[in-house]
Amino acid sequence: MKTNFLYVGMAVVFAVLVIIYATTTSNLSEEIASISNNKSEVVKEELVVRFPINLEFQRPEPLNKVRFAQVKFSHFDHQDVNCVKCHHTWDGKSQIKGCAAPGCHDDIKHKAKPKSYFKAFHTLSSDASCRGCHVKMNKEGKTDIATAPCANNACHPKQERAHN
Numbered sequence: 001m002k003t004n005f006l007y008v009g010m011a012v013v014f015a016v017l018v019i020i021y022a023t024t025t026s027n028l029s030e031e032i033a034s035i036s037n038n039k040s041e042v043v044k045e046e047l048v049v050r051f052p053i054n055l056e057f058q059r060p061e062p063l064n065k066v067r068f069a070q071v072k073f074s075h076f077d078h079q080d081v082n083c084v085k086c087h088h089t090w091d092g093k094s095q096i097k098g099c100a101a102p103g104c105h106d107d108i109k110h111k112a113k114p115k116s117y118f119k120a121f122h123t124l125s126s127d128a129s130c131r132g133c134h135v136k137m138n139k140e141g142k143t144d145i146a147t148a149p150c151a152n153n154a155c156h157p158k159q160e161r162a163h164n
Helices: 002-037 117-122 130-139
Strands: 054-056 072-074
Touching: 117 130
Parallel strands: none
Antiparallel strands: 054 072
16 A cells, blocks of 8 residues: 555656656747747857867978877867967967968977977977976876877877888
């Protein structure tokens, strides 16, 4: 007898929850319909930022003789970082340019120069460079990404060579 009463009670509670859900959902549907009937634009094109989720950095041609593997980068893994931290010349509106673009890190010949392509990614004293940011995060205990040795780390994973 007590078991039957328990089942009836549970059925009543379930029915009440279904009614509440249906009522709430129908009101929500009406709100969504009223918004979609409104002709105002919710998103304006100038507010949309498009970027590749995953990419492989393409070195400028003179640097393709480097023995380290190309760096694979994930914007998804870095979504909590403000874009201008890395893209420091970006005004927030125009097209984002690559690091080797003229006027940025376009010095390909001299690794030690401040505007060199190499320094853009490897400067330890700057958390705007990949290596500097990850070293800082490692010291703060936020991550433990291996940044050295360069030939076999998170940035440049060891490549299997084809045997002839």
